[in-house]
Amino acid sequence: MRDHFLVFGAPVLTEEDLEAVLATFRSGWIGTGPKAAEWEQTFARYTGAKHAVSLSSCTAALHLAMLSLGIQPGDEVITTPMTFCATANAILHAGARPVFADVDPRTGLIQPAEIERRITPRTRVILPVHLAGRACSMREILALCEAWGLALIEDCAHAIETLYEGQHAGTFGRAGCFSFYVTKNLTAIEGGMVITNDQDIAEQIQTRALHGLTADAWKRFSDTGFKHYEMVSLGYKYNFPDVHAALALSQFKRLETNLQRREAIWRRYDAAFANLPCLIPPPPEPGTRHARHLYTLLLDLDALTISRDRFLDELHQRNIGGGVHYLSLHLHRYYREQFGLRPQDYPHALWHSDRTVSLPLSAGLTEADVADVIEAVTDVLTRFKR
Numbered sequence: 001m002r003d004h005f006l007v008f009g010a011p012v013l014t015e016e017d018l019e020a021v022l023a024t025f026r027s028g029w030i031g032t033g034p035k036a037a038e039w040e041q042t043f044a045r046y047t048g049a050k051h052a053v054s055l056s057s058c059t060a061a062l063h064l065a066m067l068s069l070g071i072q073p074g075d076e077v078i079t080t081p082m083t084f085c086a087t088a089n090a091i092l093h094a095g096a097r098p099v100f101a102d103v104d105p106r107t108g109l110i111q112p113a114e115i116e117r118r119i120t121p122r123t124r125v126i127l128p129v130h131l132a133g134r135a136c137s138m139r140e141i142l143a144l145c146e147a148w149g150l151a152l153i154e155d156c157a158h159a160i161e162t163l164y165e166g167q168h169a170g171t172f173g174r175a176g177c178f179s180f181y182v183t184k185n186l187t188a189i190e191g192g193m194v195i196t197n198d199q200d201i202a203e204q205i206q207t208r209a210l211h212g213l214t215a216d217a218w219k220r221f222s223d224t225g226f227k228h229y230e231m232v233s234l235g236y237k238y239n240f241p242d243v244h245a246a247l248a249l250s251q252f253k254r255l256e257t258n259l260q261r262r263e264a265i266w267r268r269y270d271a272a273f274a275n276l277p278c279l280i281p282p283p284p285e286p287g288t289r290h291a292r293h294l295y296t297l298l299l300d301l302d303a304l305t306i307s308r309d310r311f312l313d314e315l316h317q318r319n320i321g322g323g324v325h326y327l328s329l330h331l332h333r334y335y336r337e338q339f340g341l342r343p344q345d346y347p348h349a350l351w352h353s354d355r356t357v358s359l360p361l362s363a364g365l366t367e368a369d370v371a372d373v374i375e376a377v378t379d380v381l382t383r384f385k386r
Protein backbone atom coordinates (compact mmCIF):
# COMPACT_ATOMS: atom_id res chain seq x y z
CA MET A 1 0.00 0.00 0.00
CA ARG A 2 1.02 3.62 -0.58
CA ASP A 3 3.11 5.00 2.27
CA HIS A 4 1.85 8.62 2.22
CA PHE A 5 -1.50 10.24 1.57
CA LEU A 6 -2.36 11.31 -1.99
CA VAL A 7 -4.21 14.61 -1.66
CA PHE A 8 -7.23 15.06 -3.90
CA GLY A 9 -7.09 18.13 -6.15
CA ALA A 10 -3.48 19.09 -5.42
CA PRO A 11 -2.38 22.06 -7.55
CA VAL A 12 0.68 21.83 -9.82
CA LEU A 13 3.05 24.61 -8.73
CA THR A 14 6.47 25.16 -10.26
CA GLU A 15 9.59 27.22 -9.60
CA GLU A 16 8.56 29.31 -12.61
CA ASP A 17 5.26 30.12 -10.88
CA LEU A 18 7.17 31.15 -7.79
CA GLU A 19 9.50 33.38 -9.83
CA ALA A 20 6.52 35.07 -11.49
CA VAL A 21 4.92 35.80 -8.12
CA LEU A 22 8.23 37.05 -6.70
CA ALA A 23 8.81 39.33 -9.70
CA THR A 24 5.45 40.99 -9.07
CA PHE A 25 6.22 41.13 -5.38
CA ARG A 26 9.53 42.85 -6.07
CA SER A 27 7.92 45.28 -8.53
CA GLY A 28 6.25 46.90 -5.54
CA TRP A 29 2.81 46.73 -7.16
CA ILE A 30 1.01 43.75 -5.63
CA GLY A 31 -2.60 44.99 -5.65
CA THR A 32 -4.90 45.16 -8.68
CA GLY A 33 -3.01 46.76 -11.55
CA PRO A 34 -1.07 45.94 -14.72
CA LYS A 35 -0.79 42.16 -14.17
CA ALA A 36 -4.53 41.83 -13.62
CA ALA A 37 -5.08 43.79 -16.85
CA GLU A 38 -2.59 41.56 -18.72
CA TRP A 39 -4.37 38.46 -17.39
CA GLU A 40 -7.72 39.81 -18.59
CA GLN A 41 -6.33 40.44 -22.08
CA THR A 42 -4.72 37.00 -22.18
CA PHE A 43 -7.93 35.29 -21.11
CA ALA A 44 -10.10 37.26 -23.54
CA ARG A 45 -7.75 36.29 -26.38
CA TYR A 46 -7.72 32.64 -25.29
CA THR A 47 -11.52 32.33 -25.14
CA GLY A 48 -12.29 34.63 -28.04
CA ALA A 49 -14.48 36.87 -25.86
CA LYS A 50 -14.48 40.64 -26.44
CA HIS A 51 -14.13 41.47 -22.72
CA ALA A 52 -12.75 39.75 -19.64
CA VAL A 53 -13.01 41.17 -16.12
CA SER A 54 -10.94 39.52 -13.41
CA LEU A 55 -12.49 39.15 -9.97
CA SER A 56 -11.74 37.64 -6.59
CA SER A 57 -13.75 34.44 -7.26
CA CYS A 58 -16.17 32.69 -9.56
CA THR A 59 -18.85 33.23 -6.92
CA ALA A 60 -18.28 36.98 -7.30
CA ALA A 61 -18.32 36.55 -11.09
CA LEU A 62 -21.70 34.78 -11.02
CA HIS A 63 -23.11 37.33 -8.58
CA LEU A 64 -22.07 40.35 -10.64
CA ALA A 65 -23.01 38.72 -13.96
CA MET A 66 -26.55 38.37 -12.66
CA LEU A 67 -26.69 41.90 -11.24
CA SER A 68 -25.49 43.26 -14.59
CA LEU A 69 -28.61 41.73 -16.20
CA GLY A 70 -30.82 43.62 -13.79
CA ILE A 71 -31.97 40.56 -11.85
CA GLN A 72 -34.52 41.55 -9.22
CA PRO A 73 -36.21 39.94 -6.23
CA GLY A 74 -38.95 37.64 -7.49
CA ASP A 75 -36.98 36.66 -10.61
CA GLU A 76 -36.13 33.00 -11.14
CA VAL A 77 -32.89 31.51 -12.43
CA ILE A 78 -32.91 27.91 -13.62
CA THR A 79 -29.81 25.93 -12.77
CA THR A 80 -28.64 22.41 -11.97
CA PRO A 81 -28.68 20.86 -8.51
CA MET A 82 -25.49 18.92 -9.42
CA THR A 83 -23.12 21.77 -8.68
CA PHE A 84 -21.18 23.46 -5.92
CA CYS A 85 -23.40 25.54 -3.62
CA ALA A 86 -21.71 28.73 -4.94
CA THR A 87 -23.75 28.54 -8.17
CA ALA A 88 -27.11 28.67 -6.42
CA ASN A 89 -25.87 30.93 -3.61
CA ALA A 90 -24.86 33.57 -6.17
CA ILE A 91 -28.43 33.51 -7.50
CA LEU A 92 -29.69 34.17 -3.96
CA HIS A 93 -27.06 36.89 -3.43
CA ALA A 94 -28.43 38.62 -6.54
CA GLY A 95 -31.90 38.51 -4.94
CA ALA A 96 -33.37 35.89 -7.27
CA ARG A 97 -34.69 32.40 -6.63
CA PRO A 98 -32.75 29.35 -7.82
CA VAL A 99 -34.98 26.83 -9.56
CA PHE A 100 -33.36 23.44 -10.08
CA ALA A 101 -33.84 21.36 -13.20
CA ASP A 102 -33.01 17.64 -13.18
CA VAL A 103 -29.92 16.23 -14.86
CA ASP A 104 -28.84 13.47 -17.20
CA PRO A 105 -28.21 10.57 -14.80
CA ARG A 106 -25.02 9.46 -16.59
CA THR A 107 -23.26 12.81 -17.08
CA GLY A 108 -24.87 14.83 -14.28
CA LEU A 109 -25.42 17.68 -16.77
CA ILE A 110 -28.60 19.77 -16.74
CA GLN A 111 -31.16 18.44 -19.25
CA PRO A 112 -32.78 20.88 -21.68
CA ALA A 113 -36.20 19.15 -21.42
CA GLU A 114 -36.08 19.52 -17.63
CA ILE A 115 -35.16 23.21 -17.99
CA GLU A 116 -38.17 23.77 -20.21
CA ARG A 117 -40.47 22.09 -17.66
CA ARG A 118 -39.35 24.62 -15.02
CA ILE A 119 -39.81 27.82 -17.03
CA THR A 120 -42.40 30.21 -15.55
CA PRO A 121 -43.33 33.85 -16.30
CA ARG A 122 -40.74 34.82 -13.63
CA THR A 123 -37.81 32.99 -15.25
CA ARG A 124 -35.08 35.38 -16.40
CA VAL A 125 -31.88 33.36 -16.75
CA ILE A 126 -30.72 29.83 -17.55
CA LEU A 127 -27.47 29.02 -15.73
CA PRO A 128 -25.96 25.71 -16.88
CA VAL A 129 -22.79 24.29 -15.28
CA HIS A 130 -20.27 22.45 -17.44
CA LEU A 131 -19.83 19.84 -14.72
CA ALA A 132 -16.39 18.19 -14.56
CA GLY A 133 -15.41 20.05 -17.74
CA ARG A 134 -18.02 18.36 -19.97
CA ALA A 135 -19.90 20.76 -22.24
CA CYS A 136 -23.65 21.08 -21.69
CA SER A 137 -26.03 20.75 -24.66
CA MET A 138 -25.52 24.35 -25.73
CA ARG A 139 -27.49 24.16 -28.97
CA GLU A 140 -30.65 23.02 -27.17
CA ILE A 141 -30.14 25.42 -24.25
CA LEU A 142 -29.63 28.38 -26.61
CA ALA A 143 -32.79 27.40 -28.49
CA LEU A 144 -34.71 27.54 -25.19
CA CYS A 145 -33.24 30.97 -24.40
CA GLU A 146 -34.33 32.22 -27.77
CA ALA A 147 -37.81 30.68 -27.66
CA TRP A 148 -38.58 31.99 -24.17
CA GLY A 149 -36.61 35.28 -24.24
CA LEU A 150 -34.20 34.23 -21.47
CA ALA A 151 -30.60 35.23 -20.80
CA LEU A 152 -27.82 32.64 -20.59
CA ILE A 153 -25.00 32.76 -18.04
CA GLU A 154 -22.54 29.84 -18.05
CA ASP A 155 -20.83 28.52 -14.93
CA CYS A 156 -17.43 27.55 -16.36
CA ALA A 157 -15.68 26.90 -13.03
CA HIS A 158 -14.66 23.46 -14.36
CA ALA A 159 -14.48 24.42 -18.00
CA ILE A 160 -11.47 26.62 -18.75
CA GLU A 161 -10.47 24.46 -21.75
CA THR A 162 -13.95 23.27 -22.74
CA LEU A 163 -15.04 23.69 -26.37
CA TYR A 164 -18.43 23.10 -27.95
CA GLU A 165 -18.45 22.95 -31.74
CA GLY A 166 -15.12 24.77 -31.73
CA GLN A 167 -16.39 27.61 -29.53
CA HIS A 168 -15.15 28.26 -26.01
CA ALA A 169 -17.43 27.56 -23.08
CA GLY A 170 -18.47 30.86 -21.56
CA THR A 171 -18.99 32.63 -24.88
CA PHE A 172 -22.46 31.32 -25.73
CA GLY A 173 -24.60 33.68 -23.70
CA ARG A 174 -24.43 37.03 -21.98
CA ALA A 175 -21.57 36.03 -19.65
CA GLY A 176 -19.30 33.12 -18.72
CA CYS A 177 -17.89 32.78 -15.20
CA PHE A 178 -14.61 31.02 -14.37
CA SER A 179 -12.80 29.98 -11.18
CA PHE A 180 -9.08 29.91 -10.43
CA TYR A 181 -9.49 28.33 -7.00
CA VAL A 182 -6.75 25.98 -5.70
CA THR A 183 -8.22 22.77 -7.13
CA LYS A 184 -9.07 24.15 -10.56
CA ASN A 185 -7.28 23.35 -13.85
CA LEU A 186 -5.49 26.70 -13.55
CA THR A 187 -5.06 28.21 -10.11
CA ALA A 188 -4.36 31.69 -8.80
CA ILE A 189 -5.02 30.35 -5.26
CA GLU A 190 -8.29 32.30 -5.38
CA GLY A 191 -9.71 34.16 -8.36
CA GLY A 192 -12.45 34.43 -10.92
CA MET A 193 -13.25 35.93 -14.31
CA VAL A 194 -16.29 37.04 -16.25
CA ILE A 195 -16.09 36.98 -20.02
CA THR A 196 -18.67 38.72 -22.16
CA ASN A 197 -19.13 40.19 -25.61
CA ASP A 198 -21.22 43.00 -24.16
CA GLN A 199 -19.30 46.16 -23.27
CA ASP A 200 -22.05 47.43 -20.98
CA ILE A 201 -21.98 44.21 -18.92
CA ALA A 202 -18.16 44.37 -18.69
CA GLU A 203 -18.26 47.99 -17.51
CA GLN A 204 -21.02 47.35 -14.99
CA ILE A 205 -19.10 44.41 -13.55
CA GLN A 206 -15.87 46.37 -13.33
CA THR A 207 -17.60 49.19 -11.47
CA ARG A 208 -19.47 46.89 -9.07
CA ALA A 209 -16.29 44.92 -8.35
CA LEU A 210 -14.76 47.99 -6.69
CA HIS A 211 -17.47 49.45 -4.45
CA GLY A 212 -19.36 50.97 -7.38
CA LEU A 213 -16.62 53.53 -8.01
CA THR A 214 -16.08 54.98 -11.47
CA ALA A 215 -13.65 53.04 -13.64
CA ASP A 216 -10.88 55.56 -12.99
CA ALA A 217 -10.79 54.44 -9.37
CA TRP A 218 -8.78 51.43 -10.54
CA LYS A 219 -6.00 53.85 -11.42
CA ARG A 220 -6.20 55.95 -8.29
CA PHE A 221 -2.88 54.73 -6.95
CA SER A 222 -1.03 54.74 -10.27
CA ASP A 223 1.87 57.05 -11.10
CA THR A 224 -0.19 59.26 -13.42
CA GLY A 225 -1.11 61.67 -10.67
CA PHE A 226 -4.00 61.88 -8.23
CA LYS A 227 -7.46 61.32 -9.66
CA HIS A 228 -10.79 61.92 -8.00
CA TYR A 229 -13.18 58.99 -8.09
CA GLU A 230 -16.86 58.88 -7.45
CA MET A 231 -19.20 56.19 -6.26
CA VAL A 232 -21.97 55.75 -8.80
CA SER A 233 -23.64 52.55 -7.63
CA LEU A 234 -23.57 50.24 -4.63
CA GLY A 235 -20.77 47.80 -5.32
CA TYR A 236 -18.63 45.16 -3.66
CA LYS A 237 -14.97 44.46 -2.93
CA TYR A 238 -14.32 41.78 -5.52
CA ASN A 239 -11.10 42.95 -7.23
CA PHE A 240 -8.27 40.61 -8.28
CA PRO A 241 -4.73 41.47 -7.06
CA ASP A 242 -1.63 41.43 -9.26
CA VAL A 243 0.26 38.80 -7.21
CA HIS A 244 -2.57 36.39 -8.01
CA ALA A 245 -2.66 37.52 -11.64
CA ALA A 246 1.09 36.81 -11.92
CA LEU A 247 0.46 33.24 -10.78
CA ALA A 248 -2.47 32.89 -13.21
CA LEU A 249 -0.35 34.13 -16.14
CA SER A 250 2.44 31.72 -15.26
CA GLN A 251 0.03 28.79 -14.87
CA PHE A 252 -1.58 29.68 -18.19
CA LYS A 253 1.64 28.74 -20.01
CA ARG A 254 1.12 25.11 -18.98
CA LEU A 255 -2.64 24.95 -19.55
CA GLU A 256 -2.44 22.76 -22.66
CA THR A 257 0.35 20.45 -21.47
CA ASN A 258 -1.48 19.93 -18.17
CA LEU A 259 -4.65 19.06 -20.09
CA GLN A 260 -2.71 16.51 -22.15
CA ARG A 261 -1.32 14.97 -18.97
CA ARG A 262 -4.82 14.69 -17.46
CA GLU A 263 -6.08 13.12 -20.72
CA ALA A 264 -3.35 10.47 -20.41
CA ILE A 265 -4.30 9.74 -16.79
CA TRP A 266 -7.95 9.60 -17.87
CA ARG A 267 -7.17 6.93 -20.49
CA ARG A 268 -5.34 4.81 -17.91
CA TYR A 269 -8.28 5.06 -15.52
CA ASP A 270 -10.82 4.23 -18.24
CA ALA A 271 -8.89 1.09 -19.21
CA ALA A 272 -8.39 0.00 -15.60
CA PHE A 273 -11.97 0.49 -14.37
CA ALA A 274 -13.99 -0.61 -17.43
CA ASN A 275 -14.83 -4.06 -16.02
CA LEU A 276 -15.35 -3.19 -12.37
CA PRO A 277 -18.78 -2.65 -10.71
CA CYS A 278 -18.93 1.01 -11.68
CA LEU A 279 -19.64 3.23 -14.68
CA ILE A 280 -16.69 5.11 -16.15
CA PRO A 281 -17.34 8.62 -17.55
CA PRO A 282 -18.94 8.50 -21.01
CA PRO A 283 -16.63 9.73 -23.80
CA PRO A 284 -16.94 13.46 -24.56
CA GLU A 285 -19.88 14.20 -26.86
CA PRO A 286 -18.88 14.53 -30.55
CA GLY A 287 -17.84 18.08 -31.46
CA THR A 288 -16.79 18.95 -27.92
CA ARG A 289 -13.55 19.18 -25.98
CA HIS A 290 -13.74 18.02 -22.37
CA ALA A 291 -11.60 20.04 -19.94
CA ARG A 292 -10.92 16.86 -17.87
CA HIS A 293 -11.40 18.70 -14.59
CA LEU A 294 -12.86 15.77 -12.64
CA TYR A 295 -12.63 12.04 -13.27
CA THR A 296 -15.81 10.64 -11.76
CA LEU A 297 -16.90 7.03 -11.38
CA LEU A 298 -20.54 6.14 -10.74
CA LEU A 299 -20.51 3.20 -8.35
CA ASP A 300 -22.81 0.27 -9.17
CA LEU A 301 -24.37 0.17 -5.72
CA ASP A 302 -26.55 -2.84 -6.61
CA ALA A 303 -23.41 -4.87 -7.27
CA LEU A 304 -21.60 -3.69 -4.12
CA THR A 305 -22.09 -4.31 -0.41
CA ILE A 306 -20.91 -0.80 0.54
CA SER A 307 -22.21 2.73 0.07
CA ARG A 308 -20.36 5.49 -1.76
CA ASP A 309 -19.30 7.08 1.52
CA ARG A 310 -17.89 3.78 2.76
CA PHE A 311 -16.04 3.47 -0.57
CA LEU A 312 -14.41 6.85 0.10
CA ASP A 313 -13.43 5.70 3.62
CA GLU A 314 -11.88 2.57 2.17
CA LEU A 315 -9.93 4.66 -0.36
CA HIS A 316 -8.78 6.92 2.45
CA GLN A 317 -7.55 3.92 4.43
CA ARG A 318 -5.45 3.06 1.38
CA ASN A 319 -3.98 6.59 1.47
CA ILE A 320 -5.93 7.89 -1.54
CA GLY A 321 -7.98 11.08 -1.29
CA GLY A 322 -11.28 11.16 -3.16
CA GLY A 323 -14.08 13.67 -3.58
CA VAL A 324 -17.83 13.97 -4.21
CA HIS A 325 -18.97 16.38 -6.93
CA TYR A 326 -21.56 16.83 -5.69
CA LEU A 327 -24.04 16.08 -2.98
CA SER A 328 -26.99 17.37 -5.01
CA LEU A 329 -28.01 20.82 -3.76
CA HIS A 330 -31.65 19.80 -3.29
CA LEU A 331 -30.44 17.44 -0.52
CA HIS A 332 -28.66 20.18 1.46
CA ARG A 333 -30.54 21.28 4.58
CA TYR A 334 -30.64 24.96 3.64
CA TYR A 335 -32.09 24.38 0.19
CA ARG A 336 -34.40 21.63 1.43
CA GLU A 337 -35.90 23.81 4.13
CA GLN A 338 -35.88 27.11 2.27
CA PHE A 339 -37.59 25.77 -0.84
CA GLY A 340 -39.46 22.72 0.50
CA LEU A 341 -37.50 20.29 -1.68
CA ARG A 342 -37.74 16.51 -1.31
CA PRO A 343 -35.14 13.97 -2.48
CA GLN A 344 -37.52 12.48 -5.08
CA ASP A 345 -38.18 15.89 -6.68
CA TYR A 346 -34.96 15.34 -8.67
CA PRO A 347 -34.67 11.57 -9.15
CA HIS A 348 -31.76 11.66 -11.60
CA ALA A 349 -29.73 14.09 -9.52
CA LEU A 350 -30.43 11.93 -6.46
CA TRP A 351 -29.25 8.81 -8.29
CA HIS A 352 -26.11 10.51 -9.56
CA SER A 353 -25.40 12.19 -6.22
CA ASP A 354 -25.54 8.85 -4.34
CA ARG A 355 -23.04 7.16 -6.65
CA THR A 356 -20.52 9.73 -7.81
CA VAL A 357 -16.89 9.57 -6.70
CA SER A 358 -14.07 11.79 -7.99
CA LEU A 359 -10.57 10.34 -8.19
CA PRO A 360 -7.28 12.29 -8.13
CA LEU A 361 -6.62 13.80 -11.57
CA SER A 362 -4.01 16.46 -10.99
CA ALA A 363 -1.50 16.89 -13.83
CA GLY A 364 1.13 16.58 -11.12
CA LEU A 365 0.37 12.89 -10.48
CA THR A 366 3.29 10.58 -11.23
CA GLU A 367 2.81 7.26 -13.02
CA ALA A 368 3.31 5.59 -9.63
CA ASP A 369 0.54 7.76 -8.10
CA VAL A 370 -1.82 6.75 -10.90
CA ALA A 371 -0.93 3.08 -10.36
CA ASP A 372 -1.65 3.50 -6.63
CA VAL A 373 -5.10 4.97 -7.34
CA ILE A 374 -5.87 2.13 -9.76
CA GLU A 375 -4.71 -0.49 -7.27
CA ALA A 376 -6.75 0.99 -4.41
CA VAL A 377 -9.95 1.42 -6.45
CA THR A 378 -9.64 -2.07 -7.92
CA ASP A 379 -9.02 -3.57 -4.49
CA VAL A 380 -12.05 -1.88 -2.88
CA LEU A 381 -14.44 -2.62 -5.75
CA THR A 382 -13.31 -6.26 -5.93
CA ARG A 383 -13.34 -6.87 -2.18
CA PHE A 384 -16.83 -5.43 -1.68
CA LYS A 385 -18.45 -6.91 -4.77
CA ARG A 386 -21.68 -8.77 -4.00
Ligand SMILES: Cc1ncc(COP(=O)(O)O)c(C=O)c1O
Pocket residue numbers: 056057058059060083084086087129155157158178179180181191192
Ligand atom coordinates in the same frame (compact mmCIF):
# COMPACT_ATOMS: atom_id res chain seq x y z
C1 LIG B 1 -19.26 24.57 -10.39
C2 LIG B 1 -18.68 25.65 -9.52
N1 LIG B 1 -19.22 26.88 -9.56
C3 LIG B 1 -18.73 27.89 -8.83
C4 LIG B 1 -17.66 27.71 -7.98
C5 LIG B 1 -17.17 28.86 -7.16
O1 LIG B 1 -15.85 29.18 -7.46
P1 LIG B 1 -14.99 30.12 -6.50
O2 LIG B 1 -14.46 29.26 -5.40
O3 LIG B 1 -13.91 30.66 -7.38
O4 LIG B 1 -15.90 31.18 -6.00
C6 LIG B 1 -17.05 26.45 -7.91
C7 LIG B 1 -15.91 26.26 -7.01
O5 LIG B 1 -15.51 25.25 -6.59
C8 LIG B 1 -17.58 25.40 -8.68
O6 LIG B 1 -17.03 24.18 -8.63
